[in-house]
Amino acid sequence: MLRESIKIAITNIWAAKMRSFLTMLGVIIGVSSVVVLVSIGDGAKRAVEKQVGSLGANLLIIQPGRIEAGKSINVASTISSSVLNVKDLEDVKNTEHVTSVSPMMMVGGVPASGNNNYPNALVVAGYPEFKEMLNFGIENGNFFNKDEYNRAVNEVIIGENVKKQLFGDGDAIGKKITVLSNNFIVKGTIKSKGSNSGFGPLNFDDLVVMPFSTASKITGHEQVWRIFFQVDSHDNLDSVKKTVTQTLTKNHDGIQDFTVLAQDDLVGVAGTILNVLTALIASIAGISLVVGGIGIMNMMLVTVTERTKEIGIRKAIGATKKDILLQFLIEAMVISFVGAMLGFALGMFGQFIITKLTSAIEPYLSLQTVYSVIAMAFGVGVVFGLLPAIKAANKNPIEALRWE
Template sequence: MFKESIKIAITNIWASKMRSFLTMLGVIIGVSSVVIMMSIGEGAKKGVENTVKGLGTNIMEISPGKIEKGQQFNMMSTLSVSTLKEEDVDAIRKINHVKKASPIMIVGGMVKTKDKVSSSMLIASAPEALEIINLELTEGKAFGYSEYNASANVAVMDYVAKEKLFGDGKAEGDKFTIRNEEFTLGGVFKLKGQMGGQLGPVYFDDVIIIPFSTAKKITGQSQIFRINAQADSQENIEKVKEGIKTTLIKMHDGNEDFSIITQDDVIDIAGGILDILTILITAIASISLVVGGIGIMNMMLVTVTERTKEIGIRKAIGATKKDILLQFLIEAMVISFVGAMLGFALGMFGQFVITRLTTAIEPYLSLKTIYSVIGMAFGVGIVFGLLPAFKAANKNPIEALRWE
């Protein structure tokens, strides 16, 4: 019976190809929009996960101020409070399974050469930070502990900052000033991954890094913006996190006035934000799917009217209400399913076009998207096919046979 109903449904749909296609159009557009939006969202989430993991999953950051679960992170609040000290960094380095640790300071001031001024981000750190945040030198060399202990005026910068100040040519050894202090460029780097933060991964773009000791000398301050730490392995990350927490609470007189964020936390936070955005955008895209469902319902209502006599004949020879209901419901579901499959194909083509046009977004087709499309296909058919199906099933056979 079920197979026969599907055959009849396909025959009836094929008999009115143009009308059926126009009816499917809303579903096609709706499903393709949903596929593209969900794929972009999944791709962004996957991209965050891959780039954060590119740094290594065994790193974490300790920020001043306690950030409660669910509380929105405010970077300015971490700049205004100073609960972390250099002694904390030294203590963290001594914790079991800690491989490296470095203080991080944000330094204010413009960067100048003889003829150029730049507002590049200025960061101060210990030499270990250059390894923790996965910097890859493309020119020159990074500063080491000899420069750090001497509070030398040396720096490394990324390609964007270098290009702003010195152009395309080789710049190793070139001079620039920060706060009227002359610095020498030691090397140029690129970042292998991204630096994690409470708001998710933070791109290192247009950045200059100087020794933390030098920053103290030229600013007269030692405020730590955060501490970056690296465990000796991913397996020991939780042990290190607990060790840091216990140690710092003791050093801070029993106060937990800091927050520890691992790369997994970064992925969870960024993924949660992207999930919400994906749901909102997908919900908007689904409006056209609802319109497509209404189109299916309207066409099926017209079909019920046109086939009134057929319904009467089928009932007269023994078809039950359930048989008629199932027949028209299956027809609505077939229209919806075919439309959804065409929409899925269109969405896949849209993904291909987006991938070709930009490298900033890399859509990702997950099983969740595929299951969602299948669910939408049958869901739209059932929801919007019920009314016409009930109307057909409840036709009076005598009146239906009289229909002209």
């Protein structure tokens, strides 16, 4: 019986191909939008996990501002109003199980000049351990060592974008660049790594890295934007995190105006933000699904009216209310399902186009999304096909046979 109802539904839909396709459009657009947007969101989450996972092992980060569980922080506000200081840095360094530590001073986006100009170089400064903390590789040259740090040398390590803009494809090692009105020698170049959204607006390819001692000498202050430190074992992460939090809270007169984050916390914070944004945008795209469902209901109501006599004949030869209801409900579900599959295909094509146009985010389609699309298809068909199906099932067979 079910197979026969599906065959009848497909035959009736095919008999009015254009009308059926136009009815499906809302579902097609809605499903394709949801597929593209959710896959972009999932792709962004995977990118964040990959970036944070590429940082040094057993890494903890202290940043200004309080981050509650599952919430984010205004990154811009922490750049100009850092509450961290050198005493905090020394106390972290002296904490048991801490193996290495580095501050991070962020000067911000400033012009850099060499053979050419680069308007938005991101100048940061740290200890020699900074390289291992962030786990970025050196393409050419070397990172500054402890002796060079102690001498506050005017040497920098530059990112891929800075190197290409200032020196093209030529060798940058030993070349002179001007940053912060001071001349520096390029000591090394960073392997291309791109943006790391795990802790702020950093793009490794835009970096100009100098010793913290040099930056302090030039700027006249020792502002600490972040403190990075590594622990000897993963098992000690929680205890060290707790100890450091207690120590710095005492330093700050009992006010916890900072947050100690582990790598899992970074993924969690970024993931929460992306989940909310993805759900919000997907919900907006889902409105077109509702519109598509209303279109299906409207067409099915018209179809019920047009086929009133057919309903009367079927009831006269023994069809029950359940048979009629099932037939029209299946028709609505088939329209919705076919529309969803076409929308899914369109969404996959959109994913392909995005992948070709940009390498910043690689969309990722999970099985959960696929199952959700199938569930949405049947859901729209049932919800918006039920009223027309009930109306058809309740038709009086005598009046239906008189219908002209």
